[in-house]
Amino acid sequence: MSVSTEDHLGRPLVAVTGVGLVTPLGFGVSGSWAGLLAGRSGIRRITRFPTDHLKTTIAGGVDLPEDAEPGGPLPASVRVERFAALAAEEALAASGANVDGRFPGPLFLGMPPVEVAWPLRMDAARRAARNNADPMRYPAMIEALGERQDAFEASCFAGVGEHLAARFGTRGAPISLSTACATGASAIQLGVEAIQRREARAALCIGAEGTVEAESLIRFSLLSALSTRNEEPARASRPFDKTRDGFVMAEGAAALVLESLEEARARGAEVLGLVLGCGERADSFHRTRSNPSGDAIIGAMRSAIADAGLEPRDIGYVNAHGTGTPENDKMETLGMRAVFGDRPPPISSNKSMIGHTLSAAGAIEAIFSLLAMRDGVLPPTINHETPDPAIDLDVVPNQAREQRVERVLSNSFGFGGQNVCLVLGAAPRG
Amino acid sequence: MATEPVWITGIGLVSCLGEGANANLGALDRTRPPVVDEEGFAPFPVHPMPPLALDRQIPKRGDQRQMEPWQRLGTYAAGLAIDHAGARGLAADMHLVVAAGGGERDTALDEAIVSELAALPPERAGPLLNERLAGGLRPTLFLAQLSNLMAGNISIVHGVTGSSRTFMGEEQAGADSVRIAAARLAEGRGGIALVGGAYVAGRWDMLLIHALGGLLHRGAWAPMAEREGRGGGMVTGSVGAFLVLETRSHATARGARGLAEIASVATGAARRTGGDTARASAAGLAGNLRSLLRPGYAVVSGASGAAGPTAEEAGFLADLREAGPAQGPVLRTAEAIGHSFEAAFPANLALAALALGRPEAPPQALVTGFGCWRGEALALVEPLREGGGG
Numbered sequence: 170m171s172v173s174t175e176d177h178l179g180r181p182l183v184a185v186t187g188v189g190l191v192t193p194l195g196f197g198v199s200g201s202w203a204g205l206l207a208g209r210s211g212i213r214r215i216t217r218f219p220t221d222h223l224k225t226t227i228a229g230g231v232d233l234p235e236d237a238e239p240g241g242p243l244p245a246s247v248r249v250e251r252f253a254a255l256a257a258e259e260a261l262a263a264s265g266a267n268v269d270g271r272f273p274g275p276l277f278l279g280m281p282p283v284e285v286a287w288p289l290r291m292d293a294a295r296r297a298a299r300n301n302a303d304p305m306r307y308p309a310m311i312e313a314l315g316e317r318q319d320a321f322e323a324s325c326f327a328g329v330g331e332h333l334a335a336r337f338g339t340r341g342a343p344i345s346l347s348t349a350c351a352t353g354a355s356a357i358q359l360g361v362e363a364i365q366r367r368e369a370r371a372a373l374c375i376g377a378e379g380t381v382e383a384e385s386l387i388r389f390s391l392l393s394a395l396s397t398r399n400e401e402p403a404r405a406s407r408p409f410d411k412t413r414d415g416f417v418m419a420e421g422a423a424a425l426v427l428e429s430l431e432e433a434r435a436r437g438a439e440v441l442g443l444v445l446g447c448g449e450r451a452d453s454f455h456r457t458r459s460n461p462s463g464d465a466i467i468g469a470m471r472s473a474i475a476d477a478g479l480e481p482r483d484i485g486y487v488n489a490h491g492t493g494t495p496e497n498d499k500m501e502t503l504g505m506r507a508v509f510g511d512r513p514p515p516i517s518s519n520k521s522m523i524g525h526t527l528s529a530a531g532a533i534e535a536i537f538s539l540l541a542m543r544d545g546v547l548p549p550t551i552n553h554e555t556p557d558p559a560i561d562l563d564v565v566p567n568q569a570r571e572q573r574v575e576r577v578l579s580n581s582f583g584f585g586g587q588n589v590c591l592v593l594g595a596a597p598r599g
Numbered sequence: 600m601a602t603e604p605v606w607i608t609g610i611g612l613v614s615c616l617g618e619g620a621n622a623n624l625g626a627l628d629r630t631r632p633p634v635v636d637e638e639g640f641a642p643f644p645v646h647p648m649p650p651l652a653l654d655r656q657i658p659k660r661g662d663q664r665q666m667e668p669w670q671r672l673g674t675y676a677a678g679l680a681i682d683h684a685g686a687r688g689l690a691a692d693m694h695l696v697v698a699a700g701g702g703e704r705d706t707a708l709d710e711a712i713v714s715e716l717a718a719l720p721p722e723r724a725g726p727l728l729n730e731r732l733a734g735g736l737r738p739t740l741f742l743a744q745l746s747n748l749m750a751g752n753i754s755i756v757h758g759v760t761g762s763s764r765t766f767m768g769e770e771q772a773g774a775d776s777v778r779i780a781a782a783r784l785a786e787g788r789g790g791i792a793l794v795g796g797a798y799v800a801g802r803w804d805m806l807l808i809h810a811l812g813g814l815l816h817r818g819a820w821a822p823m824a825e826r827e828g829r830g831g832g833m834v835t836g837s838v839g840a841f842l843v844l845e846t847r848s849h850a851t852a853r854g855a856r857g858l859a860e861i862a863s864v865a866t867g868a869a870r871r872t873g874g875d876t877a878r879a880s881a882a883g884l885a886g887n888l889r890s891l892l893r894p895g896y897a898v899v900s901g902a903s904g905a906a907g908p909t910a911e912e913a914g915f916l917a918d919l920r921e922a923g924p925a926q927g928p929v930l931r932t933a934e935a936i937g938h939s940f941e942a943a944f945p946a947n948l949a950l951a952a953l954a955l956g957r958p959e960a961p962p963q964a965l966v967t968g969f970g971c972w973r974g975e976a977l978a979l980v981e982p983l984r985e986g987g988g989g
């Protein structure tokens with residue numbers, strides 16, 4: 170029997186027909202997912218660059234072969250592009266959506282802001298010194314560098330998206346975006362909306378992150394956001410645990426091929442699952458903290474569930490934002506209680522194993538949510554050793570759990586008050 | 600699918616010409632000599648930011664201190680737009696799309712670090728870089744640098760909380776932020792939105808990037824036509840540009856005055872190699888709106904001064920002229936306020952709306968966007984009919 174291809178509001182249902190992953194647990198979906206279900210940590214000591222004078226010396230970094238070559242680690246914008254491309258290749262191969270090597274829809278790319286990398290700035294200063302110019306000033310550095318198209322493209326914000334759009338033949342102008350830690354979820358939301366308003370039949374949605382660098386670690390340390398449990402990398406990311414002391418920065422990428430369910434069916438594509446609803450709410454309270462009322466978080470969760478045409482009781486599992494900062498996990502608990510009342514569904518944090526992949530997190534975690542439904546197993550929250558009495562939730566502690574679920578809520582809450590929640594559904598039967 | 604007309608009901612515009620509608624109409628008339636700073640960032644002339652009465656839009660000093668000029672300019676212009684729309688009371692349900700670049704680096708710290716470290720071997724420079732950054736970076740500067748924190752500050756200062764998205768990608772981000780915000784309103788996802796961006800021209804960290812691309816004009820300010828003869832080049836300008844967009848029904852229900860209607864907005868991105876030109880891309884975007892053009896339509900041009908795309912835009916406009924109807928004046932606003940990347944397209948939409956509200960206004964205005972590296976965009980802005988019925 171055929172299932173409807175429209176949702177409760179008459180919009181096209183949105184199917185996921187291909188996914189790709191790069192995470193600290195591995196390159197590819199199967200390795201990452203197997204590592205996650207095994208409760209393995211991808212957090213390690215940083216070896217890519219010197220960590221002297223850093224408060225945090227661990228991360229969920231994803232190293233590339235070129236990182237070890239002369240010239241040092243690849244700069245952030247190149248890493249972001251590389252991870253995004255690897256994830257997109259895997260997703261496109263799985264979906265078979267390409268037509269004549271071109272993707273039949275737009276690209277939505279969630280990525281971190283990029284800028285001129287330190288090696289280029291150093292290079293500029295060395296050249297300026299050779300010109301006998303005063304090397305301490307930007308004007309001399311600018312003159313010394315001259316025109317460098319590759320460096321321009323690596324430093325402007327349109328660069329990564331343009332390169333990916335050219336490579337995968339996506340349609341129209343690529344949209345690159347940032348909503349801090351909710352970025353990956355926002356990229357999916359934009360793709361869903363484009364399909365729902367019948368502007369596109371398909372969308373390539375990517376969240377990518379590659380900014381594990383000294384300067385970004387220092388910046389987050391200045392906000393006291395990072396775990397400093399440097400001696401025990403695998404035990405450092407401990408969402409919902411009483412001894413949690415901050416998040417662990419990580420890298421990676423996720424790509425999802427979205428199509429209208431109708432389109433996916435018509436071409437006989439395998440459907441991994443559905444994106445049923447999206448909800449968002451901004452917070453006006455503080456730059457790095459949520460309003461203690463939890464209103465924006467609660468509003469985002471509720472509006473995602475309502476957008477999917479569901480009730481809270483229909484949600485079988487919540488893929489947490491769960492960063493492991495004292496603040497986030499407390500606020501997320503408050504949100505869970507407000508939305509789900511006395512019987513909240515199980516909630517677990519992938520970040521306990523892969524760390525916080527920032528701009529990629531919302532997209533990576535959406536994929537893990539879909540895989541949980543496909544395989545009937547909930548990934549664990551590892552490092553759950555000292556329960557926090559203030560967090561009375563079933564966090565699927567330490568071991569994956571076999572449990573069939575049909576609807577998952579995936580939370581993403583960002584610095585700057587940008588909150589996005591997605592409701593994902595199992596592949597329709599029949 | 601529901602497609603509601605989308606109106607511009609508020610404009611917040613700040614440029615070297617000043618703030619507000621009257622000051623910025625000068626961008627259309629070119630009655631005054633350009634406001635240019637040729638010394639401060641020599642050899643690159645820039646159109647500077649005017650003095651801002653920050654307390655009027657960002658009343659808390661604590662909020663002002665958490666930002667650098669770029670976020671302040673955007674937050675300020677956003678507040679002007681909300682006031683202009685008379686929409687203070689609607690901020691909680693307002694949807695926000697910001698087109699953002701990067702916030703200010705501490706360039707003095709950068710310079711101190713490179714002058715100390717550049718000559719050292721990597722094994723010594725690496726650890727020292729960490730030490731200097733750890734000791735020199737200020738926590739507030741990180742937040743001031745984050746692209747999405749312009750939106751965050753607009754939420755905090757003005758209470759805009761309907762939703763919040765930040766697009767990145769220079770000119771294209773400015774055009775797509777308007778396109779997406781308008782599309783969401785038209786299909787019934789909310790009744791009111793705030794959209795725009797800001798750019799601060801007097802910044803060495805940004806000039807470095809555009810100089811790498813070989814995109815900047817050097818030396819004394821010159822009109823675009825004169826620059827074109829010497830290989831082209833942009834003069835960048837400090838601009839904050841935000842628009843309040845509303846569905847017609849939302850605006851009329853609250854008795855709000857509409858300034859103009861966004862009849863169409865489309866974006867594209869040619870690879871700009873071979874036959875995949877910006878000119879052809881724009882022609883494709885023009886397909887649907889060509890039949891809507893009426894004789895004498897004005898063009899509010901997004902030509903940046905960068906050689907290639909400026910010539911492509913001129914070619915596109917010539918094609919359009921040839922196909923008819925008769926083209927009215929072509930207004931290259933970057934000659935008056937400078938090129939402002941993310942802010943350029945929203946600013947030109949604002950100027951188009953203002954142009955349509957004047958006596959002897961053109962029948963409609965076509966707004967173009969030709970990114971200095973990538974991105975093409977077109978919008979058609981229509982006056983509202985008598986009685987505000989649209």
